[in-house]
Amino acid sequence: MSAEPGRAGRWDSAPVLRRILGVVRTLTALDRLLDVLPVLADDMRVETRFAVAAGSEFAANLADELHRSQAQVVDWEQAIGKDFDFAISPSGNGPLHELDVPVLTLPHGAGHHKLRATETGVAEEVSGLSTAQLMHEGRVVPAVVGLSHPSQLAELRRSCPEAVPRAEVIGDPCFARLQVSLxxxxxxxxxxxxxxxxxxxxxxxxxxxxxxxxxxxxxxxxxxxxxxxxxxxxxxxxxxxxxxxxxxxxxxxxxxxxxxxxxxxxxxxxxxxxxxxxxxxxxxxxxxxxxxxxxxxxxxxxxxxxxxxxxxxxxxxxxxxxxxxxxxxxxxxxxxxxxxxxxxxxxxxAFHDNPYQHLRELIYRRLELPEPPWPARPEPVGLFHS
Known part of the structure; x- marks a missing residue:
């Protein structure tokens, strides 16, 4: 992938070289994705847009929430086109296989500690690491399966061994933000x-x-x-x-x-x-x-x-x-x-050290861009009334 001419269009006012797609299916996924975005802070070479992956029982008013956040929202037909270089989804659920770009999946809670929910209860599979969530028609969908701790590799090996070569231990950005907020x-x-x-x-x-x-x-x-x-x-x-x-x-x-x-x-x-x-x-x-x-x-x-x-x-x-x-x-x-x-x-x-550094290294490697010269550090969480 060449660095030029990048993604900047005729009417853009920023020198955008790469575009990331944030995929959300629920408010929980959006909450987690907003913990990830600070790794891209201050870098005008990278633009993020969002899309809602349909199919969740808990997707009510999700697009409205994105618009209230003043996010750039695209419909799914645009999302699966050629306008993006990388996608991040804090869930392995949804039609991620339709995307035409490499996808990073992340846990949207404190690691992978719940069994996968079904219509009738729970399956004997770890939510986020199961074959049902990570594979489609015999192939592993995510380019990278993000883990919050090395111990989860053993669980992934049991649940979906085909995905083990795609796994990377990143850590938990949310916990890092909570720690620096104390x-x-x-x-x-x-x-x-x-x-x-x-x-x-x-x-x-x-x-x-x-x-x-x-x-x-x-x-x-x-x-x-x-x-x-x-x-x-x-x-x-x-x-x-x-x-x-x-x-x-x-x-x-x-x-x-x-x-x-x-x-x-x-x-x-x-x-x-x-x-x-x-x-x-x-x-x-x-x-x-x-x-x-x-x-x-x-x-x-x-x-x-x-x-x-x-x-x-x-x-x-x-x-x-x-x-x-x-x-x-x-x-x-x-x-x-x-x-x-x-x-x-x-x-x-449960948590690996330096999640923001690991996450930024991964994202910029996938974008084929040099990392910014400033350090990747977690930000304190927002005030209650902000």
Whole structure:
């Protein structure tokens, strides 16, 4: 691929040489993709446009969300044409085989810790590493299968051995951003209006084994049980928002919201709430793993063992973390919450070092462009109100 004339068109005002396609199927995928884009910051040679890959149950209003973000959005027919040099998808699902460019797939949570969801439950395959997601008509679809830790190579070898030559260990950009955000904790708390109060973040993944499904009244219970020097914020997985809609969620949570519950917006705000938190109450979603890996006091109010990959770091978390008993004294339990034992070991088992450097090296190698001269570093997450 030659460096000239590049991708810049007659009416472009930037010297664009390469164009990347960001492929999203859900709000979760978009959230993760927005953690990846900072590796391209300040480089006017590279332009990113986005397309929605149809087929997800949780794709409602996704194109609208992209437009609200002021992203350049193309339809799928344009996406599968010749206008791009590389594609990034935080999911192996969808018609990625239709794309005419090399594709990088990435996990859209804290590693590959869940079994693949099906219409009737879960398959005995690791989500993101299965043959069903990585192969089409006998060929491996992604040019690169991005992993967050070297241990996932063994799982890929079991699940889809044909894809092992395509695997590259990158790390987890989201966790890297959370780590560099910790010194800004007081700023996130100020933006949340927390002040000197003790912030309890209640967080739920999606599906039948999630905290929200199993303990739907817990937010209201916490708001009622905790005195004024506590603040409660609820983070719901984007799939919950997509499935039920904001109006319905606010209706279900009406009393708790009137009594001070903070319902964290569905996109790009949970990270700030997590960094600001004093205690996290969650389930088997990625947020609970990030909380544990950061050393946050954690209580599990639900845990979908049947959805978690046996022997994975998430399964280890489920065996180590204390449980919250909603029938007991919830304030006493929250006050007694502590970081998960050996939480640094959990982080070491799940996340590889220097994800932004690994990711940038990979992308620019695929684009056949020299890397920019400035270092690739993670950025702190945005403030709650930004």
């Amino acid at each position: 010194p800004m904790r007081e700023q996130y708390r100020a933006a949340l209006g927390t002040g000197p109060r003790k912030l309890v973040v209640l967080a739920s993944t999606w599906g039948p084994h999630s905290l929200f499904r199993q303990q739907g009244g817990l937010a209201q219970q916490l708001v009622a049980a905790l005195p004024a020097d506590y603040q409660v914020a609820l983070v719901l997985h984007p799939n919950v928002w997509s499935r039920h809609g904001g109006l319905q969620l606010e209706t279900w949570l009406r009393t708790a919201l009137r009594n001070g519950l903070v319902l964290v917006p569905r996109l790009r705000k949970w990270q700030a709430a997590l960094v600001a938190a004093d205690v996290v109450v969650s389930d088997h979603g990625s947020l609970s793993f990030y909380a544990a890996a950061l050393g946050k006091p954690l209580l599990l109010a639900a845990f979908g063992t049947d959805e978690v990959v046996p022997g994975s770091p998430m399964a280890l978390l489920g065996g180590r973390a204390e449980r919250l008993d909603p029938a007991g004294d919830v304030r006493a339990q929250i006050d007694a919450a502590r970081p998960v034992p050996d939480h640094q070991q959990l982080a070491d088992l």
